[in-house]
Amino acid sequence: MAKPQLQPVAANQQAPARSTDLQRYYHDMLLIRRFEEKAGQLYGMGLIGGFCHLYIGQEAVVVGMQAAQKAVDSVITSYRDHGHMLAAGMESRGVMAELTGRIGGYSHGKGGSMHMFSREKNFYGGHGIVGAQVPIGTGLGFAHKYKNDGGVCLTYFGDGAVNQGQVYESFNMAALWKLPVVYVIENNKYSMGTAQARHAAGELYKRGEPYGIPGKKVDGMDVVKVREAAEEALAYARSGKGPMVLEMETYRYRGHSMSDPAKYRTKEEVEEWRGKHDPIDALRAIILEEGVATEESLKEIERKIKDVVADAVEFAQTSPEPDPSELWTDVLIEM
Numbered sequence: 001m002a003k004p005q006l007q008p009v010a011a012n013q014q015a016p017a018r019s020t021d022l023q024r025y026y027h028d029m030l031l032i033r034r035f036e037e038k039a040g041q042l043y044g045m046g047l048i049g050g051f052c053h054l055y056i057g058q059e060a061v062v063v064g065m066q067a068a069q070k071a072v073d074s075v076i077t078s079y080r081d082h083g084h085m086l087a088a089g090m091e092s093r094g095v096m097a098e099l100t101g102r103i104g105g106y107s108h109g110k111g112g113s114m115h116m117f118s119r120e121k122n123f124y125g126g127h128g129i130v131g132a133q134v135p136i137g138t139g140l141g142f143a144h145k146y147k148n149d150g151g152v153c154l155t156y157f158g159d160g161a162v163n164q165g166q167v168y169e170s171f172n173m174a175a176l177w178k179l180p181v182v183y184v185i186e187n188n189k190y191s192m193g194t195a196q197a198r199h200a201a202g203e204l205y206k207r208g209e210p211y212g213i214p215g216k217k218v219d220g221m222d223v224v225k226v227r228e229a230a231e232e233a234l235a236y237a238r239s240g241k242g243p244m245v246l247e248m249e250t251y252r253y254r255g256h257s258m259s260d261p262a263k264y265r266t267k268e269e270v271e272e273w274r275g276k277h278d279p280i281d282a283l284r285a286i287i288l289e290e291g292v293a294t295e296e297s298l299k300e301i302e303r304k305i306k307d308v309v310a311d312a313v314e315f316a317q318t319s320p321e322p323d324p325s326e327l328w329t330d331v332l333i334e335m
Contacts, residue, residue, distance in 0.1 A: 019292040025067065025223045026287060026298070029059035029280050031305050032083040035092060038309050039082065039099055043258045047317075048099050051128070052113045055083035057253040060279035061186055062087040064226025065154055068234055072149050074122040076137040077156035079114040080186075080252075081126035084156065088121045096312035097319045104319035108326055122151075131157060131164030134183070138170040141181035141243070152180040152237045160191025162204055168211075171243070175211040178242035182233045183208070185245065186220070188252040193264045205247035213243050220248030221277045251277065 036054045043052050055062075058080075066075075066087040077084045085095050090106065098105025098116050106116040114128040124140060127133040137155025144151035161167060162185060174181050185204050189196050196204075205215035214236070218229040226248065233244040251273045255262035262270075287293050 019290075021067070021227075022224075022283065022287050022290075022292050023301075025060075025063050025227075026280070026283050026293075027301055027305070028063045028066075028087055029223065029283065030302060031092070031308065032059045032063070032086050033280060034302075034305050034309050035086060035096070035312070036082060038313060039096070040254070040258065042100065042313070048113070049101065050112050050114075051079065052099070052258045053080040053256065054252070054254045054258070055080055057273070057278075058186060058188060058220070058250045059083060060223040060226055060283075061184070061220045061248045061250050062156075064223040065182075065184060065230045067223075067227045068230035069154060070151070070234075072122070072144075072151035073234070074124060074137075074140045074144070074151060074153045075156075076124040076133045076140060076153065077126060078130070078133055078158060078161065079126060079128050080158070081114065081116065085116060085118070085123060085126075088118070088123045090116075090118050090121055090123060092308055092312040093315040097316040100316040100319075101321060102316055102319035103322045103326070104315060108330070109322040110326060110330070131161035131166050133157060134161065134164070134167045135170045137183075138174050138179060138181055141174060141179035141237075142177065144180050145177070150238060152182055152234050154182050154184060156184045156186055158191065159185060159187040159189070159196050159200060159204060160194075162200055162207055167207075171208050171211045171213055174243040175208075175213050178240060180237040180240075181243040182230075182237050183213075183243060183245045185247045186250055187247055188250050190252070190256070190265070192256045193260065193262075195264070203247070205245055208243070208245040213245055215245035215247065217247045217249065220250035221273075221279045221282070223279055223283055 032055060036056045040054055042048045062084050075088055082095060094106045098107055098111060099113055101109045103109050106118060114126050117125050134155055134157055137153045140153040187204055191199050205217045208215050216229055219225045229246055233246050236244050253274060
């Protein structure tokens, strides 16, 4: 199969017209949705092993944030990371190949779902330990300041990670040194299987206040509102004032991971979020209402995305598994 021409739009490519922006957001969110749906299918078929955490429902967060960032900025996130990779412009082929443990993947088939990286796209992972990426992201912010390159690190973590001690050690250091970091809390309402109200006291966006870090709560199901908040936060951090916290109120439609049946919430609750707050459906309605695009042109975007995802699956399935000798590569670097 020839490689489809349509590829993820790198978020740092600025588009001046609102119509172009909205269509790009629609494309990027739909690509993530369809890619994740296919990943779920492959997992059910036994073609993806280990852990697999899908991003379905949360697409507006990463697409809106990435729409405001610059090429110099860096990104780091948790194990729910496939959407962040695609939004950053990483190839769907490489991401799918890594999910299936093939040599053509971003970590040569050895990292799997939770551990993919791309220095080219300034994407520093996927991390499997809850909250572990937050001090690393703070270190990336330090690197931006040390090099004086004008960059900011977007550090994503979930509502479950906000109770980890290393998060507040990072807040303290970032505030003291005025590091250019935007801490993005993806509050999808459930820390694994525990509702936020049962595990986290107070407002999450205020968690940085004791350190003098401003915070803001954002509708994480509205990609335009996310982008607007991202522009404000990135400008604040880039100006030398230090870090900022954004709490994105969002919702995951699937379980915590593929092994989670999500029996801790009702079917009605999930249907309420999908029916009234879905980020892709909401943006689609705006696009049609404003005459930005026609029904047929949106269907054409979906057809092309379907081809991209199908191509990624074929590439992954035809890419060989890593040779056993790969066990000894990428372990250390000699200086």
